[in-house]
Amino acid sequence: MLKKKWGTISLGLLSVFLIIDILASFYFYDLAIKRNVKDFLTGNEDLEVSAKAIDVFLDGDWRSWYSNQDFKNWEMESFDGLTLQGYFLEAKEPTNKTVVFAHGYLGDAQDMGLYGQYYYEQLGYNIFTVDLRGHGTSEGDYIGFGWHDRLDIADWVDKVIEKQGPASEIVLHGVSMGAASVLMASGEDLPDNVKAIVADSPYTNVYDLFEYQLDRMYQLPAFPVLPSTSLITEIQAGYSLTEASALDQVKKADVPILYIHGNDDTFVPTAMSKQLYENTKSKAEMITFDEANHGEAFVIHKQKYVAKLKGFLETYLE
Template identity: 65%
Template sequence: MKGKKWPKISIGIIIILFIIDAVAGFFFYNLAIDRNQKDFLQDNTDLEVSAEAMDVFMKGDWRNWVSNQQFEEVEMTSYDGLALNGYFLPAKEPTNKTVILAHGYLGSGKDMGLYGQYYYEKLGYNLLMPDARGHGQSEGDYIGFGWHDRLDYVDWINLMVDKLGPDTEIVLHGVSMGAATVLMTSGEKLPANVKAIVSDSAYTSVKDMFAYQMKRMYHLPSFPILPTVSLVTDMRAGYSLSEASALDQVKKAEVPILYVHGNADTFVPTRMSKELYENTKSEAEIMTVDGAGHGESFVVDQDRYKEKLSSFLERYVKE
């Protein structure tokens, strides 16, 4: 009798583990990907910033600058029927130079005003700052982490070319999730109007990022939970975590890419940008910033960042 119990016990254990894994898969989907209130990043030490950086992010002059601009709201329908929203600002003087900025996780288009002000005031660019799907005023009930967004950015590029003319020269500049977005866009078939891409604090893939954060934040192994999260994401949002890869996309890139990453970034480790740089098919450069945490490079070493950005763009944007 005892021997006959073991198969039943084993089957029971397997069923329990399967249920736990399924629950965990839906839990992490709702936690990170579903469009809802996100509290899990509060008090995350990996996202702590210096008092100086916090002051710039929260109270910097760029916020007043954004509030004082007369942005044109631009609407676009995505390939899968979502109404997407963006904010366009023509340059002070007529120009063919346009930058399309890509914000980070849980942000919105106008959060990129920190960079937009420099492009507008000092470099003389037209600006477009879209709200990513699932963010801001754009529709979408999930966060794409750059994967479906890459196709949205192809459409934003084409919209700008149609709006501004065939001589338009376009730069893509993203931070964090936005950096992954523009890198994922780099692997698509892009018009010759796209001259350069700037990636600040990007991750190699959504799968790599989730595996890193599950271990760091929750002390959990990626297997078997991560494949289940990926399956739930595929069912609910239409993409798997493994296919959402900036690394695979830059291996196909034709547009020059500048990588920037803080050496003190523990939220998205610096090694990810280095791996991306080493695998980029197109011309590429990388700059790391000592003492900068996640997305802080522009604030921590603003002069060096601007100098590197300007010199990089001068080589490829030839208005």
């Protein structure tokens, strides 16, 4: 009788833990992946912008530069029927070189004007910047964290070639989630027109990123919440947290990749870029910057950043 009683109690406790886990999984899906207002990052110390960078991010002249340019709106239907938006700016002088930008989590296409101004004014490139699915004016009720975005980027590349001609030379440049997106695209069968990839502050895969943030923000272990959140994500958004892996994709990459990361990045650890770099199949370079938090290197160490960027691009583009 006592054994049966303890069995009933154990089964009841297991049921309670299972219900709690399921509720937590839906909570974290809604928190991080479902498209909605995201307040959880407000006040996050890991995303505090340094005094050196804040003025440029908020009020830099790149914002007025972007708003004063005559970007042409391009529209595309994704492989799964979403209407996606991109914005093309033709260079001042005719060129076959185009940079395709991918922004970070909760950002949009215009955020990449910070980098676009340099490519346009100093390098003379055509600029193409996109609203990733679930962001900006693009459709999508979830955030892809790069996985489905990799296919969208590949389709955008095809559209650039279609509009700009078969001689197009294309650079993919992403920051944070955008960096992971272009790295995930690197493992796809990209056309030879894609000459180089620039990944600024990328993560290895979504599971690793969430595991890191779950511990840092909530002091919770990955198990059992993340495996069940991954299952909910697969049901709701069509991908799992483990399959959304830049690390697996760069092991198949043929395109040269430049990795950039701040050594003081506490939101996406610098070690993730190092792991990606060490596992990249194609030619790869890496540069890190002291006293730079997440995505700050271009602002805080602009001269060094653009020198490395320019040298890398000159190596792989004609």
